[in-house]
Amino acid sequence: MRSSPVKKMSWPEVVGIMAPAAADKINADRPDVTVELFPVSVASTMPPGYDAKRVRVYFDVYESHGLVAYTPVVG
Secondary structure: OOOOOOOOOEOHHHOOOEHHHHHHHHHHHOOOOEEEEEEHHHHHHOOOOOOOOEEEEEEEOOOOOOEEOOOOEEO
């Protein structure tokens, strides 16, 4: 019996790159998840909750010109 490949759950390698490019990388690795892009300023206002089909990418609008600020993870 063949085991299924392990699905990637986090993308530390995209921290510091432009958010749209990070979303493309995540979608290439995991086409089964939805990637959501948000500025860091709204991170504290996001409703909590885990979703195995979602990756939220937080980027810095003001300081870094849209660069990913935190490691995106599934959830």
